[in-house]
Amino acid sequence: MLTAQERERYDRQIMIQDFGEEGQEKLKKARVLIAGAGGLGSPAAIYLTAAGIGSIRIIDHDRVELSNLNRQILHWHEDRGKSKVESAREKLIRLNPDVKIEAIRDTLTEATIDHLVSDCNLIVDAMDNLPTRYLLNKTAIEKNIPFFHGAVYGFEGRAMTIVPGKSACLRCVYRGVIPEEKFPVIGVTPAVIACIQATEAVKYLVGIGELLINRLLVYEGLGMQFTELRVKKDPHCEHCGQATRKE
Amino acid sequence: MSITVNIHQALRRITNNQATVEVAGSTVGECLTELVQRFPDIRSKLFDKKGKLLNYIDIYVNAESSYPEELAKPVKDGDKLSITLMLAGG
Numbered sequence: 001m002l003t004a005q006e007r008e009r010y011d012r013q014i015m016i017q018d019f020g021e022e023g024q025e026k027l028k029k030a031r032v033l034i035a036g037a038g039g040l041g042s043p044a045a046i047y048l049t050a051a052g053i054g055s056i057r058i059i060d061h062d063r064v065e066l067s068n069l070n071r072q073i074l075h076w077h078e079d080r081g082k083s084k085v086e087s088a089r090e091k092l093i094r095l096n097p098d099v100k101i102e103a104i105r106d107t108l109t110e111a112t113i114d115h116l117v118s119d120c121n122l123i124v125d126a127m128d129n130l131p132t133r134y135l136l137n138k139t140a141i142e143k144n145i146p147f148f149h150g151a152v153y154g155f156e157g158r159a160m161t162i163v164p165g166k167s168a169c170l171r172c173v174y175r176g177v178i179p180e181e182k183f184p185v186i187g188v189t190p191a192v193i194a195c196i197q198a199t200e201a202v203k204y205l206v207g208i209g210e211l212l213i214n215r216l217l218v219y220e221g222l223g224m225q226f227t228e229l230r231v232k233k234d235p236h237c238e239h240c241g242q243a244t245r246k247e
Numbered sequence: 248m249s250i251t252v253n254i255h256q257a258l259r260r261i262t263n264n265q266a267t268v269e270v271a272g273s274t275v276g277e278c279l280t281e282l283v284q285r286f287p288d289i290r291s292k293l294f295d296k297k298g299k300l301l302n303y304i305d306i307y308v309n310a311e312s313s314y315p316e317e318l319a320k321p322v323k324d325g326d327k328l329s330i331t332l333m334l335a336g337g
Contacts, residue, residue, distance in 0.1 A: 176302025
């Protein structure tokens with residue numbers, strides 16, 4: 001049941017056809033994990049907090065550095081040296097005090113992931129490296145948790161929604177590994193991609209629209225083009241297939 | 248037989264800033280062979296030393312992944328190949 005204040009706060013989205021108070025109540029009941037409080041995690045967290053998600057758990061092990069500030073918009077100049085999740089929590093609770101923000105400074109590993117994803121309805125992939133993305137993808141499939149992927153490089157970004165049992169997963173699309181490296185990026189690119197991830201998360205929770213499943217959306221900011229690549233569930237995928245894929 | 252290869256942004260310095268290159272071939276592999284003949288520096292960006300496609304490169308044919316056939320996947324006149332690189336940044 002929404003309060004009078006919630007009805008007023010979310011009035012414009014409640015007005016959306018097929019959204020309504022029922023949709024808002026679904027958001028209020030949701031528990032969302034945002035893996036990463038950086039370039040993608042910042043705008044994703046801001047828009048999901050503004051939308052009225054009931055509970056957001058944000059995980060990151062890093063501290064804020066000056067070189068983060070061109071894109072990680074939850075962190076400001078005076079936050080340098082502070083833990084990213086604490087910096088994020090401070091801003092998000094000021095944006096919307098009704099949302100429960102759980103800030104966890106930790107690293108997602110094989111040893112920690114079960115505990116860190118527990119009780120979550122969905123996972124937003126806002127990581128900066130492939131091994132952790134693969135770990136999240138695998139865990140999401142094992143635990144039947146929808147997984148909202150996004151990645152960026154320069155002016156380019158990609159997004160895809162993974163619904164376990166219904167769609168191709170990240171490992172169906174990406175088979176290799178790339179070395180962890182400092183990558184170029186302009187802040188607007190993760191903003192575009194994270195907003196797509198947040199849109200997908202809201203649609204999934206409310207139960208409206210058509211999800212970005214079996215479609216890898218490619219955003220190319222320099223040419224200002226969105227392209228859709230069709231992806232298929234790989235029966236031999238080592239995460240979601242029935243047999244282990246040969247590399 | 249004309250196939251259009253869309254060159255990923257990160258590789259366009261090698262193709263003299265051309266976003267697309269027209270090649271001929273009846274498979275993905277043949278098309279990429281011509282691309283390498285015309286722009287030799289692109290070889291190391293696409294293939295390992297044994298000539299296998301690098302595992303962080305994916306070739307899409309008309310917006311559909313060529314995996315698992317990859318280089319053996321047949322193509323026909325008018326097809327569009329896209330060279331994509333895995334992204335991991337966040």
